Amino acid sequence: MSDLAEPAHLVAPRRRDAGATRAAILEAAKRAFAVTGYDRTSLRDIAALAGSDVALIPRYFGGKEGLFTEALKATIAPDRLRDWDRSRFSRDVAEMMAGAADIADPRTRTFQFLLQAATSPTTAPLLGRAVQERFLAPIRDWLGDAAGQERARVLAAIYIGFLVERLIRGAALEGAERTAFVERVTAVIDGVIGPG
Amino acid sequence: MSDLAEPAHLVAPRRRDAGATRAAILEAAKRAFAVTGYDRTSLRDIAALAGSDVALIPRYFGGKEGLFTEALKATIAPDRLRDWDRSRFSRDVAEMMAGAADIADPRTRTFQFLLQAATSPTTAPLLGRAVQERFLAPIRDWLGDAAGQERARVLAAIYIGFLVERLIRGAALEGAERTAFVERVTAVIDGVIGPG
DNA sequence: GCCACAAGTCAACACGCATTGACATGGCGT
DNA sequence: ACGCCATGTCAATGCGTGTTGACTTGTGGC
Incomplete structure (x- = not known):
């Protein structure tokens, strides 16, 4: 390149x-x-x-x-799921998603890497298994909901979705739209991680 | 190839x-x-x-x-945003997401196509503008919420996220997990498209 | 201080690709 | 029916790629 x-x-x-x-x-x-x-x-x-x-x-x-x-x-690799503060989690994530995707951030690069892998039919199954073991399972543990595998699924999906949206949006959100966005994202995530 | x-x-x-x-x-x-x-x-x-x-x-x-x-x-392209029945929308989407991604389905291929574009720094901005014009705007109109651009954003992000999750999951969900998943996804989407 | 072998360098190869320009040819207007 | 131009064909070119093998150079053990 x-x-x-x-x-x-x-x-x-x-x-x-x-x-x-x-x-x-x-x-x-x-x-x-x-x-x-x-x-x-x-x-x-x-x-x-x-x-x-x-x-x-x-x-x-x-x-x-x-x-x-x-x-x-x-x-x-086992990239430990940070011991997130559950009460701040949704808002932190929302604020992050409202910002711009930073290419310099290694996490952004990691995500792009995984997304690349997801679009290739040959690497997708491999990625699927890895995500199951090293992503979904930890999230479920963090949620503390032994039976609720589907909740981890939903949370992961939403998380990924916002990452993609931020990626293709490019720039950070500003002004009123930003605050409204943050508010709504926070609510959505709370709806999932809260008891429901 | x-x-x-x-x-x-x-x-x-x-x-x-x-x-x-x-x-x-x-x-x-x-x-x-x-x-x-x-x-x-x-x-x-x-x-x-x-x-x-x-x-x-x-x-x-x-x-x-x-x-x-x-x-x-x-x-x-303006790919008609189907005149979705608002009362059935969330459940229909949830059922779809619980299934397996079908490679034979042209929509799956289209989505992979767009995801490919999202991960490439050169095509990502182009995609961003296209999504804005042809995806976000129609959704906002459909929501009938002139001021609420951010709501379209959130809905689009969530939608995309579930599509990705389905892609890397590979297989369809079964049994109890499926019903729980459908229920939860329905609730999430309703939370966004409903008055909030 | 030297020697053997690991570690790094370099040039060359074969291959597939997008792109170009010259050539052939079908079909429409007259 | 015929000639002209748009349309399709074909071979050739240049470039970038992954990979290989022969070569040089550094470095730890004697």
């Missing part, structure tokens, strides 16, 4: 260390795949971002697909 | 008619882009699917990107 807005020299000059360069490549891949998607991301871009060489990627990861699947696993 | 499961000879042999072939190419592009995404879809695939020739595409659409943007516009 082109610019990932990352001066190549931010990468600290490593001594010869296979493990370190492997890790650097993997990190660069997570970023690049999230921003540009699988196909538009070339191994040369990733190598440049990692301050490494293209030829190492087939060698260390067995090819582009190997690198992608490993990046996917690393992205979904 | 490869197989779009469409025997090339299903395309009725046209007489020489630029408009017809243009339309055929556009239709094929909408299908192909929805299934395979922008990058994995080659102009050769589209041409084959349309029963046409590759070289006509740069000629008629000014290149691959031109074809894509036109296909995007055509996909978002």
Whole structure:
């Protein structure tokens, strides 16, 4: 592709260390795949971002697909569900959704990455299982509702929906529309996480 | 790409008619882009699917990107917001979301198509404007709430979220979880479209 | 201080792609 | 019936890609 807005020299000059360069490549891949998607991301871009060489990627990861699947696993990783304050949760989320999606935020990149994976028929099932284990189950636990799997589902769906909306909206909401939006989103989320 | 499961000879042999072939190419592009995404879809695939020739595409659409943007516009097109019965709307949607995403359903393909566009930084702004004009505005009109732009936003976001959830879930919900899910989704949507 | 092997570099390959321009041809107006 | 122009065909070109193999260079153990 082109610019990932990352001066190549931010990468600290490593001594010869296979493990370190492997890790650097993997990190660069997570970023690049999230921003540009699988196909538009070339191994040369990733190598440049990692301050490494293209030829190492087939060698260390067995090819582009190997690198992608490993990046996917690393992205979904047990990333602990923050111990959110339940009384502030809905409003915090609403405020966040009213803002602009920040490309610099790693969470935005992670989400784009997962969304990319969701649109590909081959990676979608893999993603589905990972989401079930590492996303839905924790949410259900957080909700403290052993029987209510569907509540986690609904909450996750709504959450994802607002993330997508924010993504395609681009800019932050302003003025009256913002306050109204925040109010309504808060109410919706409260309706789900509250006893019902 | 490869197989779009469409025997090339299903395309009725046209007489020489630029408009017809243009339309055929556009239709094929909408299908192909929805299934395979922008990058994995080659102009050769589209041409084959349309029963046409590759070289006509740069000629008629000014290149691959031109074809894509036109296909995007055509996909978002004012696609009649069905005159939904307001009293049945939420439950109908909830039932739909509880089912499995059907790849054969053109609407599923369309949605995947749009989601693809949402994750690409280049196509996301374009999509944003299109959604604003052709999705949010009609919804607001349907809600009959001239001042409440944010309500359309929230409804659209939730709708999209459930579509994504259904996509990555893969299978249909069953039994008790299904009924609970439907109930809860119905309530959420009613909470938004109802007076609030 | 040297040596062997891991780690990194570089050039080249084969492939698929979009795009271009020159060529053939069907069909409509006269 | 015929000629002209829009319409469709085809081969060729240039570019970017992933991957490979041979080469160089750094570095830890002796």
